[in-house]
Amino acid sequence: xxxxxxxxxxxQPRPPASFSELGVSSAIQNALKTMSINSPTEIQVACIPPxxxxxxxxxxxxxxxxxxxxxxxxxxxxxxxxxxxxFALVLTPTRELAFQISEQFVVLGNSMNIRxxxxxxxxxxxxxxxxxxxxxxxxxxxPGRMVDHLKSGSGEWNLSRVKFLVxxxxxxxxxxxxxxxxxxxxNVLPKERQTCLFTATLTSSIxxxxxxxxxxxxxxxxxxxxxxxxxxxxxxxQSYILVPSHIRESxxxxxxxxxxxxxxxxxxxxxxxxxxxKNKKSKKNEPAEExxxxxxxxxxxxxxxxxxxxxxxxxxxxxxxxxxxxHSRLTQRERxxxxxxxxxxxxxxxxxxxxxxxxxxxxxxxxVINWDLPEEPEEYTHRVGRTARAGRGGIAVSFVxxxxxxxxxxxxxxxxxxxxxxxLPESKILEKLNAVSTAKRLANHGMNTELHDSDFGKRENxxxxxxxxxx
Numbered sequence: 001x002x003x004x005x006x007x008x009x010x011x012q013p014r015p016p017a018s019f020s021e022l023g024v025s026s027a028i029q030n031a032l033k034t035m036s037i038n039s040p041t042e043i044q045v046a047c048i049p050p051x052x053x054x055x056x057x058x059x060x061x062x063x064x065x066x067x068x069x070x071x072x073x074x075x076x077x078x079x080x081x082x083x084x085x086x087f088a089l090v091l092t093p094t095r096e097l098a099f100q101i102s103e104q105f106v107v108l109g110n111s112m113n114i115r116x117x118x119x120x121x122x123x124x125x126x127x128x129x130x131x132x133x134x135x136x137x138x139x140x141x142x143p144g145r146m147v148d149h150l151k152s153g154s155g156e157w158n159l160s161r162v163k164f165l166v167x168x169x170x171x172x173x174x175x176x177x178x179x180x181x182x183x184x185x186x187n188v189l190p191k192e193r194q195t196c197l198f199t200a201t202l203t204s205s206i207x208x209x210x211x212x213x214x215x216x217x218x219x220x221x222x223x224x225x226x227x228x229x230x231x232x233x234x235x236x237x238q239s240y241i242l243v244p245s246h247i248r249e250s251x252x253x254x255x256x257x258x259x260x261x262x263x264x265x266x267x268x269x270x271x272x273x274x275x276x277x278k279n280k281k282s283k284k285n286e287p288a289e290e291x292x293x294x295x296x297x298x299x300x301x302x303x304x305x306x307x308x309x310x311x312x313x314x315x316x317x318x319x320x321x322x323x324x325x326x327h328s329r330l331t332q333r334e335r336x337x338x339x340x341x342x343x344x345x346x347x348x349x350x351x352x353x354x355x356x357x358x359x360x361x362x363x364x365x366x367x368v369i370n371w372d373l374p375e376e377p378e379e380y381t382h383r384v385g386r387t388a389r390a391g392r393g394g395i396a397v398s399f400v401x402x403x404x405x406x407x408x409x410x411x412x413x414x415x416x417x418x419x420x421x422x423x424l425p426e427s428k429i430l431e432k433l434n435a436v437s438t439a440k441r442l443a444n445h446g447m448n449t450e451l452h453d454s455d456f457g458k459r460e461n462x463x464x465x466x467x468x469x470x471x
Contacts, residue, residue, distance in 0.1 A: 018038075018039065018040075019032060019039075019040055019044075019048075019073075022040060022044070022045065022048045022049055022052075023048070023049060023052050024048065024073055024077065025077050025080070027080075027111060027112065028073055028076060028077060028108060030111070031107065031108045031109075031110070031111060032069075032108070034107070035107060035108075037069070040066075041061075041065050041066035041069075041070075042061065042065065042226075043059050043061035043065050043066055043067055043070045043198075043224065043226075044066050044069055044070045044073070046059065046070075046224035047059045047070040047071070047196070047222070047224055048070060048073055048074055050222035051070075051071065051074035051075075051194065051196060052074050052077065052078070054194060055194070055219065055221065055222045056194055056195045056196060056218070056221035056222065057071075057194075057196040057197070057221055057222045057223075057224070058170075058196070058197045058198075058206065058209065058210050058221050058222070058223045058224070059071075059196065059197070059198045059199075059224050060198075060199055060200070060201075060202050060206075060223075060224060060225045060226050061198075061200065061224075061226050062200055062226060062228075062231065062232070062233055062385070063200045063359070063381070063382060063385025063386075063389070064233070064361070064385060064388070064389030064390055065226075067168070067198045067200075068100075068101055068104050068168070068359075069104065069108075070198065071090075071164075071166050071168075071196050071198060072101075072104055072105055072108060073108070075087070075088045075105075075138065075164050075166075076105070076108055076109050076112070076114060078163065078164070079109075079112075079114065079137055079138070080112055082163070083112075083114075083137060084135075084161065085135050085137075085161035086132075086135060086136060086137070086138075086139055086157065086159060086161060086162055087137045087138060087161070087162065087163055087164065088137070088138045088139070088162065088163065088164035088165075088166065089138075089139050089141065089146075089159060089162050089164070089165050089166070089185075089189070090138065090139070090140045090141070090166040090168060091141060091142070091143055091146070091165070091166065091167050091168065091173060091182075091185070092140065092141070092142060092168045092169060092173075092358075092359070093142065093169050093172040093173055093178070093358055094142070094169075094355050094356075094358050094359070095120040095121060095122060095142060095332060095335065095355075096326070096335065096336070096339060096355065096356065096360055097168065097169065097358050097359040097360060098118050098119075098120050098140045098141065098142060099118055099120075099140075099336065100359065100360060100361060101140050101168065101359075102116050102118045102140045105138050105140070109137075109138075114137050114138065115134070115135075115136040115137050115138070116136055116137065116138045116139070116140065117131040117132060117134075117136035117138075117139050117140070118140050118141070119131075119132070119139055119140070119141035119142070119145050119146055119149060120141065120142045120145050120332070121142060121144060121145045121332070122331060122332030122333075122335070123332050125148070125149070125152075128145075128149065129149060129152075129153065132149060132153070132156075132157050133156045133157055135157060143173070143178050143181035143182055143185060144178075144181050146181070146185065147181045147184050147185065150184070150185075150188060158188070159185075159188055159189050159190070160190055161190070162189055162190060162193055163193055163194060164193065164194050164195075164196070165189060165193055165194070165195045165196075166195075166196050166197075166198070167195075167196070167197045167198070168198050168359065169198070169199060169200075169358045169359055169382075170197035170198060170199040170206055171199045171200075171201045171202070171203045171205070171206060171378065172358060174197075174203065174205035174206060174209070175203075175205070191215070195221075196221075197209065200231070200381060200382060200385065201231065201378040201381055201382070202225070203378070209221075210223050230415060230416040230417055231381045231414065231415045231416065232381060232384060232385070232388075232396075232415050232417060233385075233388050235388045235391060235392060235393045235394065236384060236387065236388035236393070236394050236395075236396055237260075237262075237393070237394070237395050237396070237420075238384065238396045238398075238415075238417060238419050238420070239395075239396070239397055239398075239419055239420040239421065239422040240397065240398040240399075240400045240408060240419045240420075240421060240422065241255070241397060241398070241399055241400065241421075241422050241423075241424060242400055242401075242421065243399050243400065243401060244401070244402075245401040245402065245403070247429070247430075247433070247436075248371070248399060248401070249312075249315060249436050249439070249440055250429050250430065250432060250433055250436045251399065251424060251429055252301075252312075252316075252369070252371070252399070253316075253319055253321075253432060253436050253439075254424060254428060254429045254432065255369070255397070255424065256293075256296040256299065256316070256321055256349065257293045257294065257296070258428075259296050259297055259299075259366070259367060259395075260367075260395050262393065262395070263297045263366035263367055263395055264297065265297075266297035266298060266364050266366040267294070267295065267296070267297045267348075268295070268297075268298070268345040268348060292320045293319070293320055293321065295321065295322055295348045296321070296348050296349060296366075296367070297348065297366035297367060298342070298345070298348055298362075298364055298365050298366050298367075299348060299349050299350070299365070299366060299367040299368070299369060300349075300350045300351075300352055300356065300365055300367075300368050300369070300383075300386050300387075301349065301350070301351045301352070301368075301369045301371050302352055302353070302354065302356070302357065302368065302369065302370050302371060302372070302374075302383045303327075303351060303352070303353055303371045303372050304353070304372035304374070304375070305353065305372075306327035306328055306329040306353055308371070308372065309325050309326070309327045309351045309352060309353055310325060310327070310329070311443055311444070312351050312371065312443075313325040313351050314442075314443040314446045315439050315440060315442075315443035316349060316351075318438075318439035318442045318443055318446070319435065319436065319439045321348075321349055322346070322347040322348055322349065323347055323349040323350075323351060324338040324341045324342060324347045324349070324350055324351070325338055325350075325351050325352070326338045326339065326350055326351070326352040326353070326355060326356045327352065327353040327355060328353065328355055335355075338350065339360075339362075342362065343362055343363075351371075354374065354379055354382075354383070356386070357379060357382040357383045357385075357386070358382055360386060361389065362386065363389075364392070365386050365387040365389075365394065366387065366394065366395060367387065367394070367395045367396075367397065368383055368384050368386050368387045368394070368395070368396045368397070369396075369397050369398075369399065370383060370384075370396070370397070370398040370399060371399055372399075373398055373399075373400070373404050373407040373408065373411070374407075374411075377407075377410045377411045377413070377414035377415070378414060380398075380411045380414070380415065381414070381415060383396075384396035397422060398411075398419065
């Protein structure tokens, strides 16, 4: 029988001196030291002991607070006792988050030869089937692709020995978008398993799970709620800019060229172009170096639609801002390449839809810009959580047009913070209006060509059909 641990609500435990006090093994502590992790966070203090004791768990904490390790450490420790078959299934709403979680499991489980498999869309089904046939210990998957493999598999593997099920970013997974896939998976997973949900935002779906009567023989899940009423961290400075919708691009270009002073130390030097001769710049008749803007510090710009992300990427490139994109109409290889370019500081600006808003941990993101305000206020929390992580500072700026007042009020009500207005000098912005207008024309033309060449429209239709098939 698992040890009895009463659910805890609205508590703020005092972090102990070390992971050993939580019951974490010395082997895992050594692995943590190689990652320069020496003391647990609040969510880890709260959730690791009950998970080690065999209790289901619901963990609520702000973005960047160490939720992944809160479930990864107990899984690896319990796996070392029974390392056979698929021991744990971790479900995530986005592909990029799946790869990131896998990286943490690989580092932590390296000394124990733990095998992981990432099963997400956009990758080769046959290669993934072979991985599953080798019975990895831990599978990190998006629900749709996991169901695809279960339906098309030949019975060489199954989920009958799964001891752990994790729903990371549970608020998103328990939304209507994933209902068919989760229903299928819950029917094939063993009933006698540990289940844990982790989320930065509590929704009615999660509250329903927390308050549901447990199955016979099981106790109610351990529940940890973050004690703060403010969903965003105190080190995050949040503001908005009132912008006329017809010259939003000019405001964006000015802001990227003139970022807040507190972020300037995070600017990275541009990479040296391969094979470029240094004496070339002495030539007359060449564009002056000052015509090329200084690059901004690491910045993520969030858009509502893939086409907008593609358009802004081409636009900023036309204005000599090094930029890359992350959205659902790119291939998975392209998406991973974009993240790699941004993480390695080859490009300072990542333009993303909400596929990049969930769980991604990228060091030293200085600024998050909401080009489009999100439809749901809780998505704002996830977007701005890409900066000001692990106690560092950060800037979040939302572009607000004449149509966005209601969304701003909903966001402020949700996060418990009033956004400050940031006023930019319009006369300075308009100085570059001609250059930006030319870039807009080039971007519209170039985007149409690029989207046609890359089968962007076909991918949009495929994604639309997939969405409709779920309804």
